[in-house]
Amino acid sequence: MSMPPWKAISLTSLVSSYLLVSRQAEWSTAQLVRAFAGLWLLQALAFGAWAVVIYPKLFSPLRGLPQPKGNSFFMGQLARIRDEPTGYPQREWARTVPNDGVIRYLGAFNQERLFVTSPKGLSEVLVTKNYDFEKPSDVRVFLGQILGVGVLIAEGDEHKLQRRNLLPAFAFRHIKDLYPVFWQVSRDAVQAMTESIKADAAQRTESEDAEKALSGRKDTSVIEVGSWASRATLDIIGIAGLGRNFDSIRSPRNELADAYRAVFTPSRQAQLLGVLGMVLPPWLVRALPVKRNNDIAASSRTIKSVCYDLVREKKEKLARKELSDVDILSVAIESGGFTDEGLVNQMMTFLAAGHETTASAMTWAIYMLARYPDVQKRLREEIRANLPSMDSTEDVSSLQIDHLSYLNAVCNEVLRYYSPVPLTVRVAAVDTTIMGHHVPKGTRIILVAAATNVDQEYWGPDAAEFNPDRWLPKHEADKAAASGGASSNYAFMTFIHGPRSCIGQSFAKAEFACLLAAWIGRFNFELHNKEELDEKNMVIKGGVTARPAKGLHVYATVVDGW
Numbered sequence: 209m210s211m212p213p214w215k216a217i218s219l220t221s222l223v224s225s226y227l228l229v230s231r232q233a234e235w236s237t238a239q240l241v242r243a244f245a246g247l248w249l250l251q252a253l254a255f256g257a258w259a260v261v262i263y264p265k266l267f268s269p270l271r272g273l274p275q276p277k278g279n280s281f282f283m284g285q286l287a288r289i290r291d292e293p294t295g296y297p298q299r300e301w302a303r304t305v306p307n308d309g310v311i312r313y314l315g316a317f318n319q320e321r322l323f324v325t326s327p328k329g330l331s332e333v334l335v336t337k338n339y340d341f342e343k344p345s346d347v348r349v350f351l352g353q354i355l356g357v358g359v360l361i362a363e364g365d366e367h368k369l370q371r372r373n374l375l376p377a378f379a380f381r382h383i384k385d386l387y388p389v390f391w392q393v394s395r396d397a398v399q400a401m402t403e404s405i406k407a408d409a410a411q412r413t414e415s416e417d418a419e420k421a422l423s424g425r426k427d428t429s430v431i432e433v434g435s436w437a438s439r440a441t442l443d444i445i446g447i448a449g450l451g452r453n454f455d456s457i458r459s460p461r462n463e464l465a466d467a468y469r470a471v472f473t474p475s476r477q478a479q480l481l482g483v484l485g486m487v488l489p490p491w492l493v494r495a496l497p498v499k500r501n502n503d504i505a506a507s508s509r510t511i512k513s514v515c516y517d518l519v520r521e522k523k524e525k526l527a528r529k530e531l532s533d534v535d536i537l538s539v540a541i542e543s544g545g546f547t548d549e550g551l552v553n554q555m556m557t558f559l560a561a562g563h564e565t566t567a568s569a570m571t572w573a574i575y576m577l578a579r580y581p582d583v584q585k586r587l588r589e590e591i592r593a594n595l596p597s598m599d600s601t602e603d604v605s606s607l608q609i610d611h612l613s614y615l616n617a618v619c620n621e622v623l624r625y626y627s628p629v630p631l632t633v634r635v636a637a638v639d640t641t642i643m644g645h646h647v648p649k650g651t652r653i654i655l656v657a658a659a660t661n662v663d664q665e666y667w668g669p670d671a672a673e674f675n676p677d678r679w680l681p682k683h684e685a686d687k688a689a690a691s692g693g694a695s696s697n698y699a700f701m702t703f704i705h706g707p708r709s710c711i712g713q714s715f716a717k718a719e720f721a722c723l724l725a726a727w728i729g730r731f732n733f734e735l736h737n738k739e740e741l742d743e744k745n746m747v748i749k750g751g752v753t754a755r756p757a758k759g760l761h762v763y764a765t766v767v768d769g770w
């Protein structure tokens with residue numbers, strides 16, 4: 209069921225109340241208002257009963273599909289979805305609810321969701337019938353404030369056009385020129401981290417109780433990985449994407465970083481507005497005078513004004529015929545396919561889509577390597593044997609990075625095991641089908657990388673284990689290793705697939721590999737809270753990207769000799 213038909217309810221209440229009241233010889237406005245309110249409430253309640261109880265339980269054509277047990281009467285599976293990390297309930301249902309590729313479950317107010325579990329179903333939604341499925345309007349309105357109305361939000365022909373104009377900037381022949389930029393920023397981050405760790409270690413006295421665990425360790429300090437990762441990825445997208453150094457590695461409290469922090473920090477109010485967005489029109493939810501809406505509006509203004517400045521500066525350079533930069537904005541300007549407003553929207557998209565995601569990947573990479581010290585050690589050996597030290601000013605090329613088989617295996621395995629975007633949503637724009645099942649217009653479709661990426665049916669019995677070796681060829685002709693041994697390409701959903709797949713995939717993979725190589729080459733990481741060695745004790749926060757709820761605190765030690 210889609211949004212309540214508020215307009216129709218209000219209009220029929222108005223007409224009926226007028227017809228009822230105006231029949232009387234004498235009537236007042238107060239009577240009219242009372243009649244209107246009574247009729248409006250009656251219709252709203254009737255619609256509520258129909259949409260929340262009668263339709264999903266008795267009439268929906270989807271009600272015969274396989275579904276999980278334990279629904280609450282009004283709120284379906286909402287409690288689990290709200291309380292568990294994003295995608296985890298679906299991960300369990302994929303395993304425990306027998307299905308042929310589609311599972312139906314109920315969300316808030318028993319709204320129906322179709323969770324697509326099989327490669328065939330995913331290929332229909334993402335490729336063969338891609339334009340039958342859109343991003344839901346409440347999601348687009350929320351994201352549009354922060355991301356601008358760029359390629360991530362556009363639909364239909366507008367999306368095709370924008371994507372076509374942007375693709376050249378993301379082609380590998382262009383991304384390969386950005387590797388030296390990724391490496392330089394990674395080096396900057398490592399140098400700033402080294403200075404901070406050494407300064408911290410020098411200040412520490414052995415008598416400080418709270419730091420007892422550190423005594424005896426040279427050049428060690430406790431750092432919060434997520435914050436360093438966000439700052440590094442913001443600087444990378446700044447320089448390589450937009451040609452501007454935001455310098456957030458050295459000065460963490462810049463206006464842009466603060467704006468994103470305000471938007472992406474999860475809060476109860478954000479959750480509540482999300483649920484309201486399912487029953488109220490998006491413009492109304494956005495107009496509510498609450499702190500969360502004010503924060504988003506203020507952040508949106510900051511981000512937009514930074515992007516306007518950037519586009520203006522670049523255009524001036526172009527007019528003076530000085531533009532020879534390799535960043536993505538320059539390539540997009542030179543393509544001539546965008547107005548200034550259009551460019552600002554795309555820049556907002558790249559900034560948001562391109563930095564929190566990779567920062568999440570970095571955070572999970574350090575978490576997993578801290579849990580698996582053998583993998584960390586093996587990776588450090590490969591990096592140190594093949595890449596220039598952080599103290600040298602030597603650049604690296606795409607070939608050098610892409611030829612490091614263990615580095616790429618670890619990156620792929622982290623992206624599989626902890627997909628930075630655990631789940632994404634579509635809505636059927638027309639009556640359609642998935643794997644032969646009728647799907648009425650308005651049905652929400654749920655695609656869950658956090659479930660599909662670890663599904664035993666496609667990855668084999670060790671799907672739930674962290675094992676980078678699955679990405680290494682077992683023998684010369686081992687083609688399966690390129691897809692981690694999975695039985696289908698659709699088993700890896702981190703960047704999804706098809707015309708709406710992540711346009712920044714090559715950018716992200718290269719940036720991630722450079723950052724991880726630089727950090728692991730220089731530092732050893734151990735968990736600060738040993739309880740987090742058991743994944744079950746790691747609390748994960750929801751939102752668009754998945755991160756440890758309380759941050760990831762690790763002992764970072766400078767390892768000599770590179």
Ligand code: HEM
Nearest residue numbers: 359360561562565566628629632702703708710711712716
């Ligand atoms: C590890 C890092 C990243 C991950 C896991 C990731 C994941 C994704 C996913 C899952 C989508 C599809 C969302 C949906 O349609 O529901 C997407 C789309 C997109 N991503 Fe990424 N992304 C990453 C990095 C980047 C970077 C670095 C950029 C830009 C420089 C970028 C730009 C975009 C854009 C523009 C889209 C929209 C594409 C379209 O709709 O045509 N992403 N990304």
